[in-house]
Amino acid sequence: MSGPRQSLPNRFGRFGLGLAAVTVLAFLMAPLIIIVLFSFKSSGDFTFPITGWSLKWYREFFTTPTWMDALRNSLVLAVSTTLLATPLGTMAALGLAAPQLPGRRLISALLLIPMIAPVVIVGVGMYFVFSMTGLTATYPGLILGHTSLAVPFVVVTVSAVLTGLDRRLLWAAASMGASPFLTFRKVTLPVILPGIASGALFAFATSLDEVVVTMFLAGPGQRTLPREMFTIARDTLTPTIAAAATVLIAASIVLLTASMVLSRPGANATR
Amino acid sequence: MTDRPIVDPAVPSIVSFRAVTKRYDAKSIVVDDLSLDIVKGEFLTLLGPSGSGKTTTLMMLAGFEWPNSGRIFMDGQDITDLPPHKRDMGVVFQSYALFPHMSVADNVAFPLAVRGIAAAEARRRVGEALELVHLTGFGDRRPGQLSGGQQQRVALARSLVYRPRIVLMDEPLGALDKALREQMQIEIKQIHRQLGVTFVYVTHDQDEALTMSDRVAVFHEGRIQQISPPVEIYNRPRTRFVANFLGETNMLPGTVVSAGDGFARIRLGNDAVLRGRAGDGIAAGQEAVLVVRPEAISEIHAEANTIEGTLLDQLFHGDHVRVRIAISGGQTVQLKLRPQACAGLPPAGQTLRLSIPAEEALILA
The missing domain is CATH 3.40.50.300 (P-loop containing nucleotide triphosphate hydrolases)
Structure with missing residues (x-):
């Protein structure tokens, strides 16, 4: 290429690339933006143009007992799932990182099945297995269902940081007299903590958004936010659903930001 | 062993x-x-x-x-x-x-x-x-x-x-x-x-x-x-x-002629016979190498333990000069001389005699 000024085809190429990127981004963002706009619309229909703004759908969302019930259920499930999936997934990742483990690839593939298999299949399967053990329509059943979907995400994120962990750090700790447990607590855990935290956020988000397995396993009274939205969207479409969706979107953005902050390079440089 | x-x-x-x-x-x-x-x-x-x-x-x-x-x-x-x-x-x-x-x-x-x-x-x-x-x-x-x-x-x-x-x-x-x-x-x-x-x-x-x-x-x-x-x-x-891995060294193959008193004589490819310290298990009749460091080979006009060769080239390195000598039989010997010691060297292509101190030469199996 010639000098600092870019040639015409090159400039045209850059413009084309920018246009394509913006188009794809707009396509991805449009549904979310429309939902957020409708949630603030004063009239109760899903049509443009928007003539007046209002917070009344939010008021309705936060004052209707069924919605609040669903929100509370969703949060309880998400927190329980996170508390269960994070240690399980972390331990699995640690086990998979052990150099002497036989059949590592097979075990790893089995662990990741819930992430790859169609969720409907997983849901149907869980329904049959759980109904045999009396776990359907119970909170423990829902938590277990969500946990099995969330564990693979924790395994993947923790495994990623473990592969970056220098074995010699552990050797150095051992040579200085630290027992394997102390080495884990003082060296391994602090170094992989950002990975564990981002795995936990994925687990939380997985449970919060989950609808398919919930549909199969939940009892009639066990509303969750996505399930309630699904029901409402099918029966009586009210803008309250847009308000609920906006709340979920906001929560997702917070979680995503948190996970990006945690996984940015040098995040563990400050204690 | x-x-x-x-x-x-x-x-x-x-x-x-x-x-x-x-x-x-x-x-x-x-x-x-x-x-x-x-x-x-x-x-x-x-x-x-x-x-x-x-x-x-x-x-x-x-x-x-x-x-x-x-x-x-x-x-x-x-x-x-x-x-x-x-x-x-x-x-x-x-x-x-x-x-x-x-x-x-x-x-x-x-x-x-x-x-x-x-x-x-x-x-x-x-x-x-x-x-x-x-x-x-x-x-x-x-x-x-x-x-x-x-x-x-x-x-x-x-x-x-x-x-x-x-x-x-x-x-x-x-x-x-x-x-x-x-x-x-x-x-x-x-x-x-x-x-x-x-x-x-x-x-x-x-x-x-x-x-x-x-x-x-x-x-x-x-x-x-x-x-x-x-x-x-x-x-x-x-x-x-070990001789090869640590520092530079000359290695000249030959056949051991005699051994005793911690020393041995080796006949090189060009029929020259040189004396050096005998390594472990050196006995007459066996194939061996004469090992000598480039800085150990020095004088040009000595009488005992010498070998004749043709000067190939000199490379100036500041604190020392590397001299390459071709001895008959296709072998090349490297010398490391102080620059002052090179004044009396003949031009390239001329023959000269190298002295190899028996104390600093080794004969290894």
Whole structure:
């Protein structure tokens, strides 16, 4: 290429690339933006143009007992799932990182099945297995269902940081007299903590958004936010659903930001 | 035969390897029937090319690798199956292995915290250790904020602060540039003298081995070829491999004519017969090589033990001149002369006689 000024085809190429990127981004963002706009619309229909703004759908969302019930259920499930999936997934990742483990690839593939298999299949399967053990329509059943979907995400994120962990750090700790447990607590855990935290956020988000397995396993009274939205969207479409969706979107953005902050390079440089 | 342990019975050994073998699979033997005694307080260097078994030997001593057979003893106690954290050794790695989430001071204090040493005492000893490696005032920094040389000093301080009985170093200066490496060599040597701790040092750099060590063990294909003080390793190599691996050397093949009194005569390809010190098991009639350093061959007009050749070229290197001489039989001999000594040399293409002092020539099997 010639000098600092870019040639015409090159400039045209850059413009084309920018246009394509913006188009794809707009396509991805449009549904979310429309939902957020409708949630603030004063009239109760899903049509443009928007003539007046209002917070009344939010008021309705936060004052209707069924919605609040669903929100509370969703949060309880998400927190329980996170508390269960994070240690399980972390331990699995640690086990998979052990150099002497036989059949590592097979075990790893089995662990990741819930992430790859169609969720409907997983849901149907869980329904049959759980109904045999009396776990359907119970909170423990829902938590277990969500946990099995969330564990693979924790395994993947923790495994990623473990592969970056220098074995010699552990050797150095051992040579200085630290027992394997102390080495884990003082060296391994602090170094992989950002990975564990981002795995936990994925687990939380997985449970919060989950609808398919919930549909199969939940009892009639066990509303969750996505399930309630699904029901409402099918029966009586009210803008309250847009308000609920906006709340979920906001929560997702917070979680995503948190996970990006945690996984940015040098995040563990400050204690 | 060549890996027979050489120990002064008067000095107690701190570590003993006895017939230690390590293999990763049936074909690749990494360490082959190794017996080695490490003397208390010495600076022992394990020297060899990559894959020669030196690092594996060090890792077995640290407890990160286990031998397939043989035993390792420390102070008479069998430590072969002892886990690394019960061995009381300091280890320094080429990659520094500093804990990235801790400050420099916390890194150095780690082994003290493990031992339950009180905070005030620990702080004092961390200060001393950082002073020893010239890093006073760096305690609050993170490892990532230090240069490579500084990080390696922190690692060194951390491996010394709890006064382990033995400090193991795996190519600790391998990641540093030349000037820094030479400075660190001097500092490590000083620390060794100051503390009197046993150092076992792995390197593939022959200069490093010669300058720093009390003894050098030369590894080749999983065996120790020779273990001797640096001067002896350099001047009296016992195998062709050792002669070749340390420094430059001339090797002239021939047939041994006679042997006795620690000397032997060898007939080279051009029928010249030269005298030199006889290596292990040299007997008349066998094929052997005459080994002589470029700086040992000197004078041009001498009467005994000489060989004739044609001067090929001279290369000026500042403090010395390299002269290449072709001797009949297709061999080339290298000389390293002081520039002043080259004044009387004939021009290229002329013949001249080289004198090879029998004391400094070796005849090896």
